[in-house]
Amino acid sequence: MPFNAKSMKFNANINTVEIGTGDKAIKIGGENTFPFYTFDAPTVNAPKVGIEISDMGLANEPDCIKAVYAGCESVVDMAKKAVTFEGVDFLALKLEGGDPNGENKPTEELVELAKAVAEAVDAPLVIEGCKNVEKDAELLSKCAEALQGKNVLLMSSKEENYKSIGASAGLAYNQKVGAESSVDINLAKQLNVLLSQLGVNSQAVVMNVGSAAAGYGFEYVISTMDRIKAAALQQGDNTLQMPIITPVAGDAWGVKEASASEADVPEWGCVESRAIDMEVATAAAVLASASDAVILKHPVSVATISKMIKELA
């Protein structure tokens, strides 16, 4: 008897969310199979890769990143350069300087910067907040207003501030809303329910379900993403059918494998390649667990992951 492969595509789909405008706009999500299961159904939208820069410029960056952006005099210059790297689908601007426990830059200054970056590049834009829930509520709402018409993704609303960010980004200014929870399928789902009860169209929501660097409690991350995808596709749970975006850079570059200097641990080898390895390993793993987009820092990581996606998707 001949072998007939059974296709395991599901009746449910992940929502397709478009970010950006014009030719460069990207679509994430849309799939009805497990990640890279091209033998079940053709890929709808291949996972997307973003590159991350910060409003702090190169102040807090390691030497290898300073080298990447050598010659750039401003954040806007960095943005222009970043989008030219091979494999970059979108640009992520992280407004970490807004943190009241850090630089505490005023909202207006950061919003101006976001506007300038948006003007300077035509790649789709993701705005990341400073992680302080009160400040983000104000900062991301103002960004949503200032960037009207650019169709940006604002990351992220959390349980504590979903009302203001959801209302401004999702309802008033027609942007895309990030929904961030911390590595728990139920918390992810609860936030999606809250957003939809607020009136935010679930087709405008992208989840960040939380992450970690590979090897750092990472099995929880993988299990959460796997189960979310399974619930969305197998059980057709429409409160979990939002695509997943995972910011990898922050976690991967923060661990000692990526940051310990060569002087401290000579046996570990070159710090730049270690950092790239951490970033690539983490990104590859979250993509294999059904993330629809990742945010990376190093152009080599971006190119590597982009190549991996091309070959698998």
Added chain:
Amino acid sequence: MYKVTFKFESGEDIIAFAALGENLLEVARKTNVAIDAPCSGNGSCGKCRVKVVSGELQSEKTRHISDEEYADGWRLSCVSTVKEDVEVMVPDIASAYRSRMKVADLSSPEEIKIFEQAKSDMLEAGIEFYNSFCVQTVNMDEPTLDDTMPDNERLARAVCEVGGYESAHLTFDVLLKLPDVLRENGFKVKCVVNEEAGRAVIYDVVGADEPCGAYGLAIDIGTTTVSALIADMMTGEIVAKASSGNGQIRFGADVINRIIESQKPGGKKKLQKAVIDETINPLIQQMCAKTKISRSQICRMCVAANTTMNHLLVGMNSDPIRMEPYIPAFFATDSVEARDLKININPRAKIVIAPNIGSYVGGDITAGTLASAIWSKPEFSLFIDLGTNGELVFGNSDFLMSCACSAGPAFEGGDISCGMRATDGAIEACTIDPVTMEPTFTVIGDEGQKPVGLCGSGIIDVIAELFRCRIINPKGIFVREGKRIRHDAYGMGSYVLAFREDAGSVKDVEITEVDIDNFIRAKGAIFSAINTMLNSVDFDISMIDRVYVAGGIGSGINMKNAVNIGMFPDIPLEMFTYIGNSSLSGAYAILLSDEAQEKVHEVGANMTYLELSTTPGYMDEFVASCFIPHTDAGLFPSVVQADEELCK
């Protein structure tokens, strides 16, 4: 040393002396001033407030005390230390748990119905209500120079003759008073007799004209509340019933805090004293005073309590209960008599303790399961005891599963800023107008009783209504604004049920986001335990035939609202039955029926105990349940439907 004077709204001042920097709550405990501290004095519950009348305390400001209240002299005693001579007023709320001791009115038809129902359920299940206690009238010949038999042999022989026993044994107290009683009454007496191991044991002897009966004491020792009753051993009639707060409350609201407190030097004695001398003995005294029953005629006692309460009652080391691998000192024991614990009944009375079946499923549950009679029926029943610990039993005549989850004291009003037990002044039911957001509520007590706080059933109603009117979101956060909705300096929202001027207390009656969050956790613990236990035996919610709800939450519990907030499974309402304090009904049955006593041991031995903390997936279930009604709305179709109809 400084002088600390505790003043009360009613009652005499108590004066204590304290060193500089001594904690006020500690000073109060040492001098036996009852200040309720459910959180064991870590400043998180805000219940231990006192008012400084003169002098001053070194006291931190907490979110439980507003600026105005602070200026008025209100302080939390647990965060206050002594720095000079001071006079403090202990408000009624803080000492309420003791002063609210009440001897229940037995004319209440619901109360009687619950016991009658339990009794008839058990009779139906084939349990005979029989014990061998009786009162014998004994007429003896007076001794003469020719008839020189000593008093004790004379009585024993006469009792054997009347009752047809082989031999008779006199307890020490009977022996002691025998010469006087016999001679004062011309050798015509009445005896309280029980047949034990083939011989008669004489518990009490009184003159033939004096009132005499054989009575028993059934008692349910809850972590928060203690309820007791005295029953006639021969007729089964309940002659008195009483309840009060557990005197151990001031040493912590939950069993873990109590165990920790008992490990301190002198702790075991202190906790035993708090439950026996300050709680059980006063209850017995009140009931005896009311009914004129002599304590020496209370000849058997039955205790239904959780494992920790049992251990603390007996006065033994309970630390192993809380430490892995969680082994109690006993499941069942017949070693205890009233005199061992200095309980003020007949000193030789046997104390029957309903068997524990695990560290966190105790005799209250085996007794409750016995009373619910679910072990005798073919249908699948779920038994839920809503106490400080939520305990569940699921099964039928073929199998029984049990598990416990930590619900916290929320169902009895603990850990809720305006929470209280279901006594006078408690809001027990509430509805809210979806447009104006104005509440309508019923308050326990006489006509005109002003609201003081919320009891468990009231909290369920308020949260269900706030959710139905979309005033709170499924996480319990306020999403509408209005005159009754406030936010404090820290941004925390609250809903005012009764403003200060309409309330019977010193402050507004309100429910805060923190309260709602505490309650959501409690209800989440219950529902996730139900779901996890059913899943572990491959059942689902639709297979439940009956649900029995027990506990001190109050008969006012609105099952529909409890389903609406996702506390109970969404099955037809007629399947729910409130069976009151089943632990006490069970204790009552064990007291009166030797067969029930055997049965409860059998039920306990046959129950499978599921340890939730080691069950994979319980945590996931719990997080999913901490949402109104549930993260998986599909589990609550009727709630979703009602919500959609409201939207239209």
